[in-house]
Amino acid sequence: MLLAIDMxxxxxxxxxxxxxxxxxxxxxxxxxxxERKVAAILQDRRGPNRAGPFGLxxxxxxxxxxxxKEEIIPNFSSKALFIIGPGLAMLTAIMAGxxxxxxxxxxxxDRDIALQIADVNVGILYVFAVVSMGVYGIxxxxxxxxxxxxxxxxxxxxxxxxxxxxxxGISLIxxxxxxxxxxxxxxxxxxxxGYWNIVYQPLGFLxxxxxxxxxxxxxxxxxxxxxNELVGGYHVEYSSxxxxxxxxxxxxxxxxxxxxxxxxxxxxxxxxxLNEANYDQNWMALFGVLMLMAKVVGFIFxxxxxxxxxxxxxxxxxxxLGWRVLxxxxxxxxxxxxxxxxxxxxxxxx
Amino acid sequence: xxxxxxxxxxxxxxxMNFLERLYLVAIFKGMMITFSHIFxxxxxxxxxxxxxPFSPVFRGLHILNRDEEGRENCTACGLCAVACxxxxxxxxxxxxxxxEENLYREEKYAAKYEINMLRCIFCGLCEEACPKDAIYLSExxxxxxxxxxxxxxxxxxxxxxxxxxxxxxxxxxxxxxxxRETAN
Numbered sequence: 001m002l003l004a005i006d007m008x009x010x011x012x013x014x015x016x017x018x019x020x021x022x023x024x025x026x027x028x029x030x031x032x033x034x035e036r037k038v039a040a041i042l043q044d045r046r047g048p049n050r051a052g053p054f055g056l057x058x059x060x061x062x063x064x065x066x067x068x069k070e071e072i073i074p075n076f077s078s079k080a081l082f083i084i085g086p087g088l089a090m091l092t093a094i095m096a097g098x099x100x101x102x103x104x105x106x107x108x109x110d111r112d113i114a115l116q117i118a119d120v121n122v123g124i125l126y127v128f129a130v131v132s133m134g135v136y137g138i139x140x141x142x143x144x145x146x147x148x149x150x151x152x153x154x155x156x157x158x159x160x161x162x163x164x165x166x167x168x169g170i171s172l173i174x175x176x177x178x179x180x181x182x183x184x185x186x187x188x189x190x191x192x193x194g195y196w197n198i199v200y201q202p203l204g205f206l207x208x209x210x211x212x213x214x215x216x217x218x219x220x221x222x223x224x225x226x227x228n229e230l231v232g233g234y235h236v237e238y239s240s241x242x243x244x245x246x247x248x249x250x251x252x253x254x255x256x257x258x259x260x261x262x263x264x265x266x267x268x269x270x271x272x273x274l275n276e277a278n279y280d281q282n283w284m285a286l287f288g289v290l291m292l293m294a295k296v297v298g299f300i301f302x303x304x305x306x307x308x309x310x311x312x313x314x315x316x317x318x319x320x321l322g323w324r325v326l327x328x329x330x331x332x333x334x335x336x337x338x339x340x341x342x343x344x345x346x347x348x349x350x
Numbered sequence: 351x352x353x354x355x356x357x358x359x360x361x362x363x364x365x366m367n368f369l370e371r372l373y374l375v376a377i378f379k380g381m382m383i384t385f386s387h388i389f390x391x392x393x394x395x396x397x398x399x400x401x402x403p404f405s406p407v408f409r410g411l412h413i414l415n416r417d418e419e420g421r422e423n424c425t426a427c428g429l430c431a432v433a434c435x436x437x438x439x440x441x442x443x444x445x446x447x448x449x450e451e452n453l454y455r456e457e458k459y460a461a462k463y464e465i466n467m468l469r470c471i472f473c474g475l476c477e478e479a480c481p482k483d484a485i486y487l488s489e490x491x492x493x494x495x496x497x498x499x500x501x502x503x504x505x506x507x508x509x510x511x512x513x514x515x516x517x518x519x520x521x522x523x524x525x526x527x528x529x530r531e532t533a534n
Contacts, residue, residue: 042384046394309384310377 008111016117020097028251029059031300035251038304066244074146074237081144086238086245089137093252096130099123100259101185103269103289106282115285116185123184124172127260128165131215134253135161141246142234153233156223156315163322164214164221170330171207174337175264188268196267203333205265207326212257214322217250219307221318258299259292266295406526409472409487412465413523414509417455422509423484426460430476430485438469439476455482463505467492489525 033055037047049055073082103115120126135158142154178200179187191197198205214221223233235246262268269288313321343350369375395402404410415423426443444461446454453459477486495501511519 041388044387044390044392046392046396049396305381305384306377309380 008109012111012113013117016113016115017098020102020117021094024094024097024252024255025248027255028248029063031251031255032062032247033059034300035304038301039308042305042308063244066241069240071242072237072239076144076146078144081140083242085137085141085144086235086242086249087137088140089134089249090245090252092130092134092137093249093256096127096253096256097259099126099184100256100263101188101268102292104281104285106285108282114185115289119183119185121181121183123187124176124182124260124264127256128169128172131253132162132165134249137246137249138234141238145234145237147237150234150236153236157217157234160214160217160221160223160318160322163319164211164326167207167322167326167330168211168215170327170334171201171204171211174204174330174334175201175208177334177337177341184263184268188263188270191267192270196265196270196272198265201265201333201337203329204337205261207330207333208261208265210321210326212261213303213306214318216253216257216303218254218303220310220313223312223315223318254300254303255296258296258303261299262292262295268292404489406489408489409474410490411467411488411492412470412476412485412503412508413488414463414505415484415486416510416513418513419452420512420514421453421455422459423455423482424460424463425456425458425482425484426463427458427481429479429481433475433479434470435473435475436469436471438466438471440464440466460505463508465503465508467501467503468498483529486527488523488527 033048036058037055040047047055048058051058051061073079098117099120101114101116101119105112105114107113138157138161139154142150142152142157145151175197176182178197179190181187181190187197213219235243238246269285269292271284271287271291417423426441428441431437431439431441440462441460441464442462443458446457446459472487474487480486492501510523513520
């Protein structure tokens, strides 16, 4: 028996998917350019400013360079795994953007189109699950390289990611106690009417921020690809576009982490001090998207700012921080939040 | 024992207090320092739109000099070729014909004069050795090229423009040269 498929819905979702994926790729591309420019500005020099006006065509030049390089596949047993590794990293990076509410509803063609690809009610859990799968991309890449240094780099990366996922999850539980829902759309709607979640969960935000640095393999936690120590770590054997995929997946991860942090703690597409219902719906939705992008740009600048300030952690220091400092702190945060929520439900008396 | 200066600092071996162990304060201070670098002046020069200033005694490309009437100074004596530590200069002499008196200053002149820029080390010994003030090193760089052959500069490329026929180019080529005190 055929389901009555709503063609308009399918087209709407397809268009949204294409836009979100293209936007993620383009933003990640220009994040690589911004990385070089911000690094230069923080180091008293100018960044690339020769390719195109103000160097804006530089990511195009980088992408083309990677395409023109020679594809080297080392001589060993598992060619399939070698090719799957970067593909998996890229897949999980892009997939995580599917549940993020990019803006409010827009009204076109007599339909209210929500600017979100999938409003599942387990939103943040889906993101978490997809990010955990990203570990596989690194592990497979390190193993399939048939190189003991890549393997060590991949092992360090994998252990780093799973250690910091725990602290991230626990700080998330504290946040969920406050918001009462896993769906990202509901969280943003709550933040539009109440205060932003950063006010309720400052310590939780700090822990989440540190864990986000570790998840994206960014300095100070970047010893998986420590350019000076492991000579590239798990992607030392890769060349051409496969290497491009690994590097790109890291920037897309950074972009998605910024979006998630902005949505969870800073109100998502909410414009502060403005009551959106007073104005035209479509324009407000557009401003909401731009506001979200502004918050994301702020977070990405924070990522880069920290990268070029702090030296790298040693592996044992990193594990110590993840297990013996952040997890107790996150647990403490969770207990405190739980106590305060119960107090509030009880009317602020025991 | 008395210390020589008072700059020696006592090593601080106390254990870190709680705020220091948090690292957050130190990280924040570091981030403020890097942030302040955004607003500092960058020492980068936008080459090739701007070039950095050179001193007048900078040793750049060679120039074969002429006197005020436009006659070539070089007499192909070979002192510069002998002085060159890299053996970059070669020349062939020729005798001045009676109708060429306005072209060359003395009876002997250089018919062929070649400098191999790839060998030259821009030391300036040829300029010091020349008795006629015929060769000196100017302020420009040697430009880049795709073939080695193009780097053997002939006499025509090295000669300064004629001061009477092309005065502006002559003036531009003269630059800010500081003339060395020689016997002549």
